[in-house]
Structures are given as structure tokens and as C-alpha cells.
Amino acid sequence: MQITKEQWTKVEAELSRIYGYVKMKCDGYELTLEVSPVAALQCGIVVYVNGQFKGKWLIEDCEERRRFLRPVERFLWGTKQRAGFLKIYGGKRAPKKEVERINEKITAYYSHWTSVTALRRHLKKNNHDIQLLSVGEEVIALPDQARATSCELVSALG
Numbered sequence: 001m002q003i004t005k006e007q008w009t010k011v012e013a014e015l016s017r018i019y020g021y022v023k024m025k026c027d028g029y030e031l032t033l034e035v036s037p038v039a040a041l042q043c044g045i046v047v048y049v050n051g052q053f054k055g056k057w058l059i060e061d062c063e064e065r066r067r068f069l070r071p072v073e074r075f076l077w078g079t080k081q082r083a084g085f086l087k088i089y090g091g092k093r094a095p096k097k098e099v100e101r102i103n104e105k106i107t108a109y110y111s112h113w114t115s116v117t118a119l120r121r122h123l124k125k126n127n128h129d130i131q132l133l134s135v136g137e138e139v140i141a142l143p144d145q146a147r148a149t150s151c152e153l154v155s156a157l158g
Contacts, residue, residue, distance in 0.1 A: 002124075007132050012116045014135045015045055023133040026123060030133075031068065033119070044112030045119060058109050067126045069109040070118070076104045 003011070003024075011033075014020040020035040030050050038044035047053070049064050057065045075082065085102045086094055094102075113119040123130060 003130050003132050007135075008120060010135045011120075011132065015116045015119075018043060020045075020136065022135050024123075025129075025131040025133055026067065026127040027129050029064070029067070038112045044114050045116065046112045053111060058111065065109055068123075069111065070113050070122070071107050071109055073105050073107050076106055077102060 011022050014022055015033060015035055018035055020033075022033040024031040024033070032048040032051065034046050034048065035043055036046050038046065047068050049057075049068055054064075056062075057069060077085065082102050086099070089095065089098050089102075113122075
């Protein structure tokens, strides 16, 4: 079951304010998205998988990293350094192997997202079944979820 367009609008509205809070279920993983400070004077959408975040997800290749964390691809060398290396190797006459090494890129993974749209695209691309559990304080009732009445809850407690 996928999240509807209206529900994505609610999620986007909630995550556009400070300390916004959304819970989802993605292919069996419980995902918590929370807007919180990630640097001085900067907020981001922090991702918690099954209520936790593990630092090893940033380093090791794992399912959680591929599904939920933000990949950022960057050049290994800065623009000035690459231009300097090309000049050293002879500009356009530089060997192809050296040009590939100079233009090498690395992928880093971040624990937070800066855009709701990018997060939504990534989740849709890497997960098949996405269900919305709650937006802020509002709990979303799932159609296949059994609902207990207040009488059943009172009898179960007492």
C-alpha cells in the first residue's frame, strides 16, 4: 500500500516546521522522521530506523543505509586541484587512466535530509510498501489494522 498524494502533502507540511514528527512503515521497517537541529543554525530531517540510529550505517554497506540514508556524491579532489593535476599530466594529452583517477568520485551517506521532496523520491525508489502511521500527534488508522473500542480496552485493563 502506498501513501496517497494528500498524505504526502500532510507529511510535507509537518516536516517543514521545526520539531515536526512523522512515523512510517517501509517494507517492515518502522521509520521515524524528525525535524531537528543538525548544525549551528541549520535544521534537517533526521531518520531513525526502528527507533534508533547506528553510526555503523554511515560506514558499512547495509540495507538501512541503502534504503533510508541520504547519499551524496562528491569529487575526491577539488576543482583547482583537478585542474592542477591535469596541467601536470599534460592537459588534453594526459593518459586516460590518470584522468579517471583525477576525476574519481566518492559517495558519502548523511544521517539527515535537507529536502522533503528528495526524501520522498528516495523512499519511493528504494521501498515497495510505504505506510503512514502518524503525522505529528495525529495517528493514521490503517485499513488492515484491527481497531479496539474503548469498551474492549477497559475490559482488557481491568
